[in-house]
Amino acid sequence: MxxxxxxxxxxxxxxxxxxxxxxxxxxxxxxxxxxxxxxxxxxxxxxxxxxxxxxxNNHVIIVKFAKVKTFQGNISLQNGYGATKIMFDPDVPMENVLKTRRLEV
Incomplete structure (x- = not known):
């Protein structure tokens, strides 16, 4: 969250x-x-x-085929070979599990 x-x-x-x-x-x-x-x-x-x-705490975003980069202490996502896919609130079975799950400290 x-x-x-x-x-x-x-x-x-x-x-x-x-x-x-x-x-x-x-x-x-x-x-x-x-x-x-x-x-x-x-x-x-x-x-x-x-x-x-x-x-x-009510949106699920799935990022597929992205590169995670670190530069000067900053983390960013980079398009992986022009194939990166970003899905917002996708209609997948895991979505409800992800929406109800809480981060544990």
Missing amino acids: VKVIRKWYQQSFSNAKLPLSLELVLMDVRGKQIHATIKKTLMYKFEKSLVEGGDV
């Missing part, structure tokens, strides 16, 4: 009225923070459920 500690919209350079992405800073139960970006094509799926100061 993570908490949204900061949420904002990155504006488009060409049209300031249209958001380019939804930006988030998330913090887990251990106090570790990550910066997440949701591109405009997927914002509509998540923007109402991601509330600043609120817990995020």
Whole structure:
């Protein structure tokens, strides 16, 4: 489970009225923070459920075929050979198990 500690919209350079992405800073139960970006094509799926100061414990995101990289102490995901797949709330049997599971400290 993570908490949204900061949420904002990155504006488009060409049209300031249209958001380019939804930006988030998330913090887990251990106090570790990550910066997440949701591109405009997927914002509509998540923007109402991601509330600043609120817990995020109802979404499952599966990342397949990605490389995990560490550079100067920062961890990032990198597209693996153009084959990376990201699934949001997939319709798989394990989804309900993952949604109800809690992180243990």
